[in-house]
Amino acid sequence: MVMREPWANNLHPDTVSPFTIPAAMPPGPLLAIQDLTVAFDGVSVLRGIDLSLDRGEALGIVGESGSGKSVTWLAALGLLPSFAAVSGRVTLEGKDLLNAPAADLDRVRGGRVAMIFQDPSSALNPVIRIGRQVGEVLARHQGVSGGDIRAEATRLFELVGLPDARRRFDAYPHELSGGQNQRVMIAMALAGKPDVLVADEPTTALDATIQAQILALLTTIRTETGMALVLISHDLGLVAESCERVVVMYAGRVVETAPAQEIFSNPRHPYTQGLLAALPPFEGPLRRLVPIDGQVPDPSRLPPGCPFAPRCTKREPLCETAVPPLVQAGFGRLSACVAQTPSYVRPEKDRVLA
Amino acid sequence: MTSTILELRGISRSYAIRQGLLGRKVRFRAVDDVSLNVEEGRTLALVGESGSGKSTTGRVALGLEPPDDGTVRFRGAALPEIDSPAWRRIRTQMQMIFQDPLAALDRRLTILEQVREPLDIHDIGPTGEREAVALEMLNAVGLGTGHATNLPGQLSGGQRQRAVLARALVMRPALLVCDEPVSALDVSIQAQVVNLLMDIQDRMGLSLLFISHDLKVVRQISQRIAVMYLGRIVELGETQAVLSNPLHPYTKALVSAVPVPGRPTHARIVLEGEPPNPAARPSGCAFHPRCPLARSECASDIPQLTVRRDGGAVACHVVASGKVCA
Structure with a gap:
């Protein structure tokens, strides 16, 4: 069977990539989220997220529905509706995003940080030709104008492997398949x-x-471009394959983070262990699936201690009273579980960025 | 030796669609010459991507849609005409559940009322005992009596799918057709529902036709598997054998597309080309425009499903000629 990487050819090695990172990079992570909280109508859905993203890193975010994995990034980019109460700090190369003026934020969004969603056909405007929709981004963020827009949009369509790119400039989203529309979103x-x-x-x-x-x-x-990727998914297998580091979220908190291979071979947090035990194996012998007892708690009625405690098989009395902080649990790994932190009571200043 | 509960022979089903607003109608074959057996007390998985015809096959199997060609036999007898009294009687023994439990439930009726409803419609058992039967079934699917008076909106996704299952099972069907029953659920809830289906199958001797695109779940739940591509079965066999040693190039790509932690990404077969469009079915083997092994005859002749020595069957010219190592 032939293995193919059809898009590799589109990125010509001789051409200088427009994405090349400048030689002098400011120190520190590319993007840092500190103590990010979000509340809707007084109900807290994100309760202190600490995260960092390095240049060129592929970071996976996993968790069940309602864990806050999407809200984290919508909040970080100021994309939540105005009734959402957001607090904390989000910095891109040290510059604060949360309190940035609208004009600055508009330059960041779609420019330095881009986001794509699950359903490409609802993210595209159905009555505007796809070439124009991509052209809008080019005009706004790259200052491309006139005839150059068509050339540059066509180049992007070729880059993302959209067949017949030249003619597709004038196509409407409904004329394309779901996979093709997702390519258009990626091109955009x-x-x-x-x-x-x-x-x-x-x-x-x-x-x-x-x-x-x-x-x-x-x-x-x-x-090819050195772009960092944040991949939000409920599919642990998918994230394990495509990412270098994985963050597991539960009930509006980060509960574990580790290099992708290690989180699957040796999960530390009982929630991560539970997610893996519930997943049907695709290789090796069959075994009965082990579901996690109970269900994700209602954000307005969270238990007082560790939010996972009511479903946890390794629950201790302490779990029901105190929320365990995210602490070091091995090299390059963090976990928020009493079981892994014997010296449990730690001062707030020991907080670490996941 | 197991006996066959449901037998599909040479099923075809086509629809007419209009191409463009004023275009003329064209017919396309959603299902083309499909034959398969569901064995008593066992699970047959039907897998494929959107447009492969797997849901249409499920609907034809239940008699919800008439086939243009071919026959459906349930327990050896041809399915009666749709909406006839005989068909309604037989339909109590064949039930179906779908992907979205909220769409399948009436939002204004309590769970208990909905589980009881089929008993009233088909007039099964004494009126006074129906509520007890419905409650017993709710218990059997792990929804305690506490949930009986809830409305669907008050339940979680997994609980709703259990309610749908209770409603299907309250008739004590012999065959259950499940169309993507766990696709919309989180992994933990998915595990609960998969375990439940397997337990109930053990207890009630239920036969399952399990339609899914999730090969991990299919591996867990089914003994046999049929892989469909653009309306035709391209590979058929024991689930373990097919998934550990797929022979058809499409099955190979599908198996290699399953994300497995720890498996290196470069081992993945990435197919070229676009997903199949049922309205513009390629000539010959429908998979040939995307197939890495395609040769000239693949564009002209439709490969027939050929039974192999191990009991599996594959529809591929290249595999049939033995010029590819399995």
Whole structure:
């Protein structure tokens, strides 16, 4: 069977990548989220997220529905509706995003940080030709105008492997398949030459073989351009394959973070262990699936201690009274569980960025 | 030796669609010459991508849609005409559940009322005992009596799917057709529902036709598998054998597309080309425009499903010629 990387050819090695990182990079992570909280109508849905993203890193965010994995990034980019109460600090190369003036934020969004969503057909405007929609981003963020827009949009369509790119400039979203529309979304995201692409369940609505194409495309683009990727997914297997580091979220908190391979071979947090035990294996002997007891708590009625305690098989009395902080649990790993932190009571200043 | 409960022979089903606003109607074959058996007390998985015809096959199997060609036999007898009294009687023994439990439930009726409803409609058992039967079934699917008076909106996704299952099972069907029953659920809830289906199958001797695109779940729940591509079965066999050693190039790509932690990404077969469009079915083998092994005959001749020595069957010219190592 022939293995193919159809998009590799589109990125010509001789051409200088427009995404090349400047030689002098400011120190520190590319993007840092500190103590980010979000509340809707007084109900707290995100309760102190600490995260960091390095340049060129592929970070996976996993968790069940309602864990806050999408809200984290919508809040970080100021995309939540105005009734959401957001607090904390989000910095891009040290510059604060949360309190940035609207004009600055507009330059960041779609420019330095781009986001794509699960359902590409609802994210595209159905009555505007796709070429114009990509052109809008090019005009706004790259100052491209006139005839150059068509040339540059066509180049982007070729980059993302959209067949017949030249003619597709004038197509409407409904004339394309779901996988093709997702390619258009990725092309639009790349038009701003972003440093970070946040992909929220980008392949969930797509068929398996098309999902494989899109993931291969994202990986190729990332390695060729040095762009960082945040991949939000409920599929642990998918995240394990495409990301270097994984963050597991539960009930509006980060409960574990570790290098991708280690989180699957040796999960530390009981919630991560539970997620893996519930997943049907695809290799080796069959075993009965072990579901996690109970269900994700209602954010307005969270238990007083560790939010996972009521469902946890390793629950101790302490778990029901105190929320365990995210602490070091091995090299490059953090976990928020009493079981892993014997010297449990730690001062707040020991907080670490996940 | 197991006996066959449901037998599909040479099923075809086509629809007419209009191409464009004023375009003329064209017929396309959603299902084309499909034959398969569901064995008593066992699970047959039907897998494929959107447009492969797997849901249409499920609907034809239940008699919800008439086939243009071919026959459906349930327990050896041809399905009676749709909406006839005989068909309604037989339908109590064949039930179906779908992906979205909220859409399948009436939002204004309590769970207990909905589980009891089929008993009233088909007039099964004494009126006074129906509520007890419904409650017993709710218990069997792990929804305690505490949930009986809830409305669907008050339940979680997994609980709703259990309610749908209780309503299907309250008739004590012999065959259950499940169309993507766990696709919309989180992994932990998915595990609960998969375990439940397997337990109930053990207890009630239920036969399952399990339609899914999730090969991990299919591996867990089914003994046999049929892989569909653009309306035709391309590979058929024991689930373990097919998934550990897929022969058809499409099955190979599908299996390699399953994300497995720890498996290196470069081992993945990434297919070229677009997902299939049922309205513009390629000539010959429908998979040939995307197939890495395609040769000239693939564009002209439709490969027939050929039974192999191990009991599996594959529809591929290249595999049939033995020029590819399995």
